[in-house]
Amino acid sequence: MDPRLTTAIAVVVGVPAVLFGYIILTEQVLRPIPDRRRGTLRPWLWLLPALLFLTVFLVYPTIGTVVHSFQNTAGTKFVGLDNYVYFFTSPTTLGALKNNLLWVILLTLLTVGFGMLIAVLVDRVRYESVAKAVIFLPLAISMVAASVIWRFMFLYSAPGQPQVGTLNAFVGIFGLGPYPWLQLQDFSFNTILLIIVMTWMWTGFCMVIISAALKGISVELLEAARVDGANEWQVFRGIIFPLLLPTLAVVATTVVITALKAFDIVYVMTGGNFDTQVMAQSMIQEMFTNGNFGRASAVAVVLLVTIVPVMALNIRRFQAQEAIR
């Protein structure tokens, strides 16, 4: 047998066995310990595997990043807040900050809005699984393939030439265009177009999670409201929406973070040109093109700090959840 196949089987069967074994073992370890101490020790044993992974792979590199952000290009000398001063004064990074703000607002509204709309609508039809698969499909496409797909959508030929791009051919039917999509001059249209591409990809993500939560709402509750004469809109406003709120918060938080970290789609489609630069892409540019680790690290730290208010809201929500359950 292929030795790799043996390894794979050993991993697939062995790793869950080891992990479940570990959790079962924790109770054996805790048994001789007095009751009161047991309660304080137990959660840490349950958290241990996760905390080990996170410390090694995310916390330790992040500490390095924070240190680097106060150092010069080569990382040989501390330069105080210079890298941060650069971040908040350079027009490029400020433009990136502005675009990221647009990303956070638009992407969150669009993906969560469409995700909820679709989850609620398909819940009432028989071809639910087909409809969900169609919306989910773009998420299964790799970023490189997605960029090829949207290349065909946005393709531009000079006026008078036959338009091979789907969008230009479509607007052509109404006698408009052709438009050089992604190279438009006005406002932030290019960024908005990239957000639309990302919405196409991520709505499926929101829909799947919201739909899973929707299935947790008891049918009896909804039927009772309908029997009492509530119309579909009242059932949604009064029962479904409030019960979905915790899930919507989780989904929205994840999308906000995705929007803050937006990188791949910008990198493959415009390279940050035509006023589409974002923070993660300025970070990569500082890191690999300009070789300036100090400035790149400062961008990463700013990204980390932006998430604090979002997390504060999440904690208040969890405390509320615990108060009522």
Place this chain on the structure above:
Amino acid sequence: MTAPIGVVAPTAQVVARREGRSRFGHWPTHLAIIVLMVIWLIPTIGLLINSLRPPSEVNDSGWWTAIFEPSQLSLDNYAHVLAESSIGPAFINSLFITIPATIIPVLVAAFAAYAFAWMTFPGRNILFVVVVGLLVVPLQTTLIPILQLYGPKGLNIAGSFLTVWLAHTAYGLPFAIFLLRNFMGGLPREVFESAAIDGASPVTSFLRLALPMSVPAIAALVIFQFLFVWNDLLVALVYLGSSPQNLPLTVTISNLVTSLGGGWEFLGAAAFISMALPLAVFFGLQRYFVRGITGGSVKG
């Protein structure tokens, strides 16, 4: 245990009323769903049709022209991509990477999520904020320190599958813990209290109650983690780059496209080949997204 978990089937009357509502009337619902489906499908159909057309046609006319002249369609691009000897092993490699890198984080996250949701300990909220806050760490900043750790001066496992299993587990954990903690936290307290009164240990409550009741959330999580790992290019390229025999489909395909002479018309065919498995996983797990898994676990 006093409250067995069971799937509560809606009464016959309820089913009849639900189905009746979806079969008649409500054409706006159908219309809205179909319009959304069409909008979401058009970009992909464009690529699918172009992946079946010869490169010269792709550049000269829109994909929709093939609808009127189906004679241009052929499987040549697919044959071309599949004929590359590296595709088969790369597909197997992708499986080797993805399956453990999905199972490990989901389990580890389930333990942590249960602790965060149902155990009280000092510093719980702060720790949770830090864990979820790690979602925002750009992966690119972790690559160099971790590569050094994997190198001969550290663990000396560079280039092996273990490197990507461990890395993907860690990268997937913040979201996995976030999602599962929220779901498990929303489970009814009575279930756990009555289990504890009956003498069930936290391990029993976790294995017999929390895990089975979280099946829809776990199924969603499995799909996402599977997809992220399956479609990942960056992590595989950086950690496995030194051992070409271990490279997954994504890396092989992007190499293929450049070695075939920049032909992005082959990318369409390659994209559909690599999409097949994640979609199969999605369809396979859809049956767990059903109503009533938690329903009926609490009486009254």
